[in-house]
Amino acid sequence: MIYYIIVILVVFASACSQMLLKRGASIEYSSFIKQYLNPWVISGYGIMGLAVIVNIYCMSKGVQVKELSIIESLSYLFVPTLALFFFNEKINKQKVIAIAVIMVGVVVFFI
Numbered sequence: 561m562i563y564y565i566i567v568i569l570v571v572f573a574s575a576c577s578q579m580l581l582k583r584g585a586s587i588e589y590s591s592f593i594k595q596y597l598n599p600w601v602i603s604g605y606g607i608m609g610l611a612v613i614v615n616i617y618c619m620s621k622g623v624q625v626k627e628l629s630i631i632e633s634l635s636y637l638f639v640p641t642l643a644l645f646f647f648n649e650k651i652n653k654q655k656v657i658a659i660a661v662i663m664v665g666v667v668v669f670f671i
Contacts, residue, residue, distance in 0.1 A: 563618040567631050570618075574611045575638035579646050580604035630669050636662045 584600025615628060637659055643649040 563621045563623050564627075564631065566614065567618050567623055567628060568634060570611045570614045571632055571634045572638050573607055574632075575635050575642055577604040577607035577611070578639055579642050580607070582643075582647065627670075630666055633662055633666055 580600050581604035584598050584604060587598070587600070589595040589598060619625065619628060640649070640651050640655060640659065644651055
């Protein structure tokens with residue numbers, strides 16, 4: 561059970577890394593190299609890399625691939641929520657309905 565909680569935390573960390581990548585992409589840099597090798601982008605990809613390693617570890621401890629894939633769909637909840645708080649991106653009614661359908665699907669899968 562603890563490994564499922566770890567996977568959920570990793571999904572949240574991955575969503576946070578996407579916020580770092582967006583932040584890095586929103587800054588104008590003087591060169592192509594600086595655009596893709598700035599602290600925001602490097603830290604975002606670093607977190608994503610760690611997330612992959614932790615996911616592999618959790619799968620070695622009994623989390624099945626099909627379960628991991630379903631749990632990772634929680635990113636559809638985490639990413640828009642974080643984007644709302646950090647970038648003031650709007651969440652419209654259609655997005656709320658879509659997220660709700662995804663969350664219901666996750667719950668039904670695990671029942």
